């Protein structure tokens with residue numbers, strides 16, 4: 203039985219006073235200075251969500267519409283202040299489209315179609331931490347179609363990576379630890395070390411096909427995060443010498459692995475043997491100016507000679523570069539040379555000490571997630587910045603591991619939600635309507651029904667949708683003595699996408715719609 207992921211979204215989310223639901227700010231100095239708070243949030247009259255409020259610190263020309271950006275932002279703003287518990291799908295203008303419980307990873311193609319990927323589990327997902335949990339794939343009706351994790355490693359899937367391959371396998375990272383004599387590295391003789399792994403698992407059967415761990419091939423002496431800096435080497439706090447943070451299976455069966463703490467990318471063959479090291483102490487490649495990186499994230503090969511990587515260039519208090527950048531690199535596998543194609547710089551020229559992402563769009567433009575700096579930006583084909591949006595005013599406390607721009611059509615199987623404001627008179631009824639995750643709504647219709655025929659709705663009026671929550675009102679112009687109200691979500695063609703339950707005026711009685719009140723939009 204398929205479970206809708208949205209049924210579990212009603213977590214105890216604290217509602218925030220402050221900004222009301224709205225589009226992004228444009229170059230709002232009070233936001234930037236922190237005068238609006240560390241983490242300004244949108245709020246609604248009734249919908250139980252409080253997504254981050256965006257501020258375009260570097261605004262697009264048509265701010266806040268941002269109409270040249272097509273798709274939706276997918277990210278998980280971990281907020282150590284309010285402990286935000288859901289990932290977000292936002293419009294380019296900053297309004298909410300969907301709140302997804304769990305660590306939202308963006309989209310993955312599974313069985314040929316786009317699915318939302320979410321990680322759930324224990325651990326600290328951001329701030330350099332790792333986790334022990336599992337991954338879900340969610341289809342465009344928000345039904346969970348797959349639930350899988352790593353096997354026989356002692357720990358479940360970690361947050362750092364999930365890649366679903368064209369053969370419907372999943373590449374996942376995991377952080378198993380093991381006992382080790384660390385005295386050669388300045389740690390305890392009876393110490394513990396993370397042998398951070400990746401595993402390729404067949405999604406349908408849950409069977410592990412390939413497991414790879416670095417110890418034995420990459421000696422800790424090649425790496426840069428000392429004992430004490432990345433774990434003190436004890437059972438409770440193993441040394442994270444390697445810190446795997448991205449893995450990408452190539453079409454030819456090789457794997458590209460990123461080790462943040464060894465400052466290197468590794469190309470492995472299908473048996474896990476290292477073909478080459480790029481970066482770090484034993485690099486097989488030479489770098490021309492501007493192409494080197496340290497403490498990096500999110501490495502992706504795009505063709506036989508192009509790769510992208512987020513160069514943090516910094517870790518804790520160490521800083522190797524003036525600021526972090528999203529790099530597009532050319533690499534020559536036979537001459538073992540790496541050169542810079544172009545770089546994406548943060549508009550604020552700041553350094554990102556953890557996390558970060560580079561998404562190359564089909565048109566050659568890119569979206570950079572600035573990790574521990576709570577912002578993301580779009581860049582043109584040459585890497586020039588087009589706009590930069592922040593989702594908090596203070597670094598590190600609020601961050602996002604990766605940020606993606608994706609097209610998406612969502613049609614939840616759960617009905618739209620509504621809430622009637624407390625009212626004792628039929629001459630002033632206020633109804634709030636929303637439908638978490640539905641992407642096609644352009645308008646809402648309001649219906650009323652009588653106590654005698656509660657499932658026979660009478661059309662009252664319609665309102666265009668411009669934000670996540672829409673307010674509809676009834677002022678008694680049809681003197682029908684309505685006892686119940688209902689809303690319907692409409693698409694741009696005027697077709698019905700869904701009907702809410704009927705609700706009595708005081709909200710105490712709800713009824714589902716009649717079976718013959720049918721949706722008219724063709725199924726997805």
Ligand SMILES: *[C@@H]1O[C@H](CO)[C@@H](O)[C@H](O)[C@H]1NC(C)=O
Nearest residue numbers: 234235259550552577592595
């Ligand atoms: C830009 O960086 C400065 C200095 O770190 C900081 O004070 C300011 O808040 C930043 N602005 C934004 C929009 O991030």
Ligand SMILES: *[C@@H]1O[C@H](CO)[C@@H](O)[C@H](O)[C@H]1NC(C)=O
Nearest residue numbers: 312313314347348370405406
């Ligand atoms: C993949 O899609 C096909 C039809 O396109 C369907 O028959 C099959 O059940 C799907 N498999 C999985 C694992 O979802």
Ligand SMILES: *[C@@H]1O[C@H](CO)[C@@H](O)[C@H](O)[C@H]1NC(C)=O
Nearest residue numbers: 205335336338346349350351
């Ligand atoms: C996914 O599987 C895990 C066990 O690995 C289970 O605890 C969890 O409830 C499942 N989640 C869903 C949404 O099916």
Ligand SMILES: *[C@@H]1O[C@H](CO)[C@@H](O)[C@H](O)[C@H]1NC(C)=O
Nearest residue numbers: 383384385386387390391392
């Ligand atoms: C631990 O390693 C050190 C040097 O690397 C060695 O001298 C020592 O004997 C080892 N201890 C044990 C218990 O194997």
Ligand SMILES: *[C@@H]1O[C@H](CO)[C@@H](O)[C@H](O)[C@H]1NC(C)=O
Nearest residue numbers: 430433434435436438439440
């Ligand atoms: C090692 O780290 C753990 C947890 O981070 C801490 O409880 C412990 O006190 C540390 N031990 C030493 C010797 O620093």
Ligand SMILES: *[C@@H]1O[C@H](CO)[C@@H](O)[C@H](O)[C@H]1NC(C)=O
Nearest residue numbers: 485486487488489537538539
């Ligand atoms: C890198 O350059 C140095 C100095 O030119 C050279 O000795 C070395 O062989 C080169 N390494 C590679 C992998 O090309």
Ligand SMILES: *[C@@H]1O[C@H](CO)[C@@H](O)[C@H](O)[C@H]1NC(C)=O
Nearest residue numbers: 489490491492494496522523
């Ligand atoms: C990166 O390369 C430049 C030369 O192109 C060099 O000056 C710099 O030290 C390198 N940075 C690091 C952190 O290795």
Ligand SMILES: *[C@@H]1O[C@H](CO)[C@@H](O)[C@H](O)[C@H]1NC(C)=O
Nearest residue numbers: 616617618619703712713714
């Ligand atoms: C609609 O009503 C049904 C039956 O009373 C209830 O189970 C369901 O949770 C309601 N859904 C919404 C979105 O209010």
Ligand SMILES: *[C@@H]1O[C@H](CO)[C@@H](O)[C@H](O)[C@H]1NC(C)=O
Nearest residue numbers: 248621622623624625708709
């Ligand atoms: C309506 O008012 C009653 C009594 O004041 C209160 O208990 C209830 O929570 C209110 N309902 C809504 C939806 O505001």
Ligand SMILES: *[C@@H]1O[C@H](CO)[C@@H](O)[C@H](O)[C@H]1NC(C)=O
Nearest residue numbers: 623624625629630631632675
């Ligand atoms: C109608 O109700 C709304 C919300 O409950 C309230 O804000 C408004 O003042 C009311 N208007 C009148 C005319 O009573």
Ligand SMILES: *[C@@H]1O[C@H](CO)[C@@H](O)[C@H](O)[C@H]1NC(C)=O
Nearest residue numbers: 225293294295297667668669
């Ligand atoms: C925000 O953008 C969405 C998608 O383009 C649009 O439907 C909505 O009307 C916009 N909202 C506002 C308030 O401009």
Ligand SMILES: *[C@@H]1O[C@H](CO)[C@@H](O)[C@H](O)[C@H]1NC(C)=O
Nearest residue numbers: 657658659716717718719720
């Ligand atoms: C649904 O069925 C009822 C009873 O048969 C009928 O009165 C009503 O008109 C129907 N509604 C629609 C939307 O067809």
